[in-house]
Amino acid sequence: xxxxxLIILKPDAVQRHLIGQIVSRFEQKGLKIVAAKxxxxxxDLARRHYAVHEGKPFFEGVVEYLASSPVLVMVLQADGVINxxxxxxxxxxxxxAEPGTIRGDFGACRGYNxxxxxxxxxxxxxxxxxxxxxxxxxxxxxxxxxxxxxxNE
Ligand code: UDP
Ligand code: MG
Numbered sequence: 464x465x466x467x468x469l470i471i472l473k474p475d476a477v478q479r480h481l482i483g484q485i486v487s488r489f490e491q492k493g494l495k496i497v498a499a500k501x502x503x504x505x506x507d508l509a510r511r512h513y514a515v516h517e518g519k520p521f522f523e524g525v526v527e528y529l530a531s532s533p534v535l536v537m538v539l540q541a542d543g544v545i546n547x548x549x550x551x552x553x554x555x556x557x558x559x560a561e562p563g564t565i566r567g568d569f570g571a572c573r574g575y576n577x578x579x580x581x582x583x584x585x586x587x588x589x590x591x592x593x594x595x596x597x598x599x600x601x602x603x604x605x606x607x608x609x610x611x612x613x614x615n616e
Contacts (some may be wrong), residue, residue: 464602467497467538468545469590471579474532481569482535485578488551488565489539493611498538498600506530512593515586528575536594540602542612545587548580 472485490496504512509529516522539548553560557570557577566576581587591600605611 465495465540465542466544466584466587467540467591467600468548468581468587469579469594470537470539470548470581471529472535472537473529473575473577473579474534475575476569476577477533477535479569481577485565485569486535486537489537489548492547492551494539494541494544494547495605496537497540497602498595499535500594500599501533501535502594503533504530504536508593512590524574529579538591538595538600545581545584549582552578552580 470489472482476482476485486496506526509526510517512529513522513525516525541547551565553564553566555566555576556573557566557575558572560567560570562568565578570577581590
């Protein structure tokens, strides 16, 4: 099976009416959406999500941020999707991310940065399990998959 990653359109992306534009970036790249749900993340789930950052100075703030308002949570699937999604997102803070990236095009600060994406296969597996049951992930074939992913190399 192709690789999977967990993407969250964070509270500022939803509040700023950017869901469509941000999802488009991933769609245009050819990354397959295999699961999605619109939820408000409870505080305890936000803490588990960012558990690797527990004890760091920004931990309480980022937990508060993630749980502050609804989000769109998605699983994307493609070979190499973890790195591709991270590149599309750009550097962590909008005020440092390159233009052309999601954070670089839509963000201008450090506090809010629009989008989360898993950073390794291990964190992807852990994070997908936080939000989705196996049966909520839909494996299917896109009609243009041969054209998207090629088979000539
Ligand atoms: N964060 C923050 N201050 C920091 C580092 C991180 O507010 O100095 C927040 C930010 O929202 C970031 C999240 O904590 O997206 C997780 O940090 P990480 O280093 O994993 O960045 P990411 O993987 O999201 O680029
Ligand atoms: Mg991270």
